[in-house]
Every structure is written in C-alpha cells, then in structure tokens.
Amino acid sequence: MSGAELDAALLEELRLRSRLNALVHERAEAVREAEKLDARATLAGADAELPEVAGRWRAVAERVTREIEEHRTALRSQEAVVARLRAPREPT
C-alpha cells in the first residue's frame, strides 16, 4: 500500500460523505417547498397552477433521492477500498 494511495482513497470517502450531506439537505428543501405549495394551493383564491409547481418540487426530491442512493452505494464501495488499503498485509 502506498501512503498516497490511501490518502487519495480517504479524501474520496470524505468527499462522498460531504456530498451526501448536501444532497440530503437539498431533498429536504424540495420536500418542504412541495408541502408549502400544497398547503397554499388549498387557500381561497389560490393559483390553479400551484399543485403542478408543487409536483415539480416533488420530482426534484425524487431525483435527489436517486442521487443519494447512488452516492451511498459509491460510499460503501469506497469504504471497502479504504478498508483494504488500511488492513495489514497477510504474511507471505
């Protein structure tokens, strides 16, 4: 194992965790926006297009959910890479 290889693997894992944090926040905002527009759409005089706009935010949330799962899968793989690089070598 080279130190540089391990450092690169560790950095990639940190990048994935950071990106997952950002994506979970992004999905939460999309869900909140959709819920807010759904509620506004029930008010008297509400614009008829609000439910459709809310639907677009829900679509964003679904897309981000898929992206989260892709990144989580990548994180699991990266964890395995790091674990292999950090494990002691078997005696030859």
Add this chain to the structure above:
Amino acid sequence: MVTALVIVVVLLVAAGAAAAITRSRASEPKRALPPQRTPVEEERALSGDVRSLKPRDVVAYEGTDYLIDRTIHFDEDGFTWQEHLLIDAVSGKKLWLSVEDDEGVEVAIYEPVAGVDLEPGPASVEHAGTTFKREERGHARFRIERSDEQIPESGQMEYADYSAGDKLLSFEKYGSGGWEASTGSVISEHVLDLYPSK
C-alpha cells in the same frame, strides 16, 4: 591533585560512552512508530465522530437520512452529554439521539411517548407491559444549539432515567414545563452513518 585528575578521567570516559551510544542509536534503522490512534479513533476521524455531531449534520440510521435540527448540551456538575433531535424531512419522523462519553461512548436512540400520562417518581414505572427500574435522577444545566442559528436557549432541567434490560425509558422536564417521556434503546455507534456538514 590526584583526585581531581581521576574525576576528569571519569568524566571524559562517561562523555565518550554517551557519544558512542548516541552514534549507535542514530545509525539504527528507524522503527515504525506505534499507531497513534486506536481503530475506533481512526474510524471516527474518517467517518465522523458521533461525539462531535452538531446541527446540520446528517445521520443515516436504519435506512433513513435524518437531519440534526438541534443539539442540546447538558452539564451536570462537570459531567456532560448531548442529545440531538433527528428529523426525517420526507416522513417527518423525529428521533432523539443521546451521546454520552463516560468510560466509553454510549449511544441511545429515543422516540417521544405521545398520549400517555407518565411521570417519574417511584422506583419502578410500568409502560406498555414492561416494568422499568429507576437508574438515576438529577438536575442539569442545558444549552440548545439550533440549525437555524437562533440565539441559543439555556436553563435548568430535571431528568429521570429508567431501564428494563435493553429498553430505556427517559423523563425530562424543562423549566416549569411538564414531564416529557420517551422510550429508547442503546445502539452501537457503528450502525450510524454520519455525513458531517462543513
């Protein structure tokens, strides 16, 4: 005169021996340093440390991604612990994550008990067919840190902790408010996936 000469000779021999040892050590191949961190500390440094969680961090637990909405810091005569309010933005589900670092890290997950009139007091409490025995009761100072960066709230609270095997029953009372009950269980910190914020 003879005594002084003997002392000088002894000092010169000692200095020579010290120099020889130093040269010998310098020429030895360098040994690998022992690891500075335990495997658990290494994992915490890399994957996130449950003891350093803060608002806006993300905690993935049992397939759900929770945002930390707020963190309550407790201090009872110098003994400190934290509780984090976890919220799933998709389902709205809320959990409390408790973290104590006292001769090892103890992590527990709690869910508020709603619609039940429960209060601490006796040495045991019945809830949902389980008898919980009192573990401890006390007062602590608290400070609330929120994700929306509002001015932190602080004050005094009272708590009472009960347990029945792996099951936990916790009571908390803030200021003049009533008792809030929650049930929970101890979990391994390694079942949590942490996505720290910057």
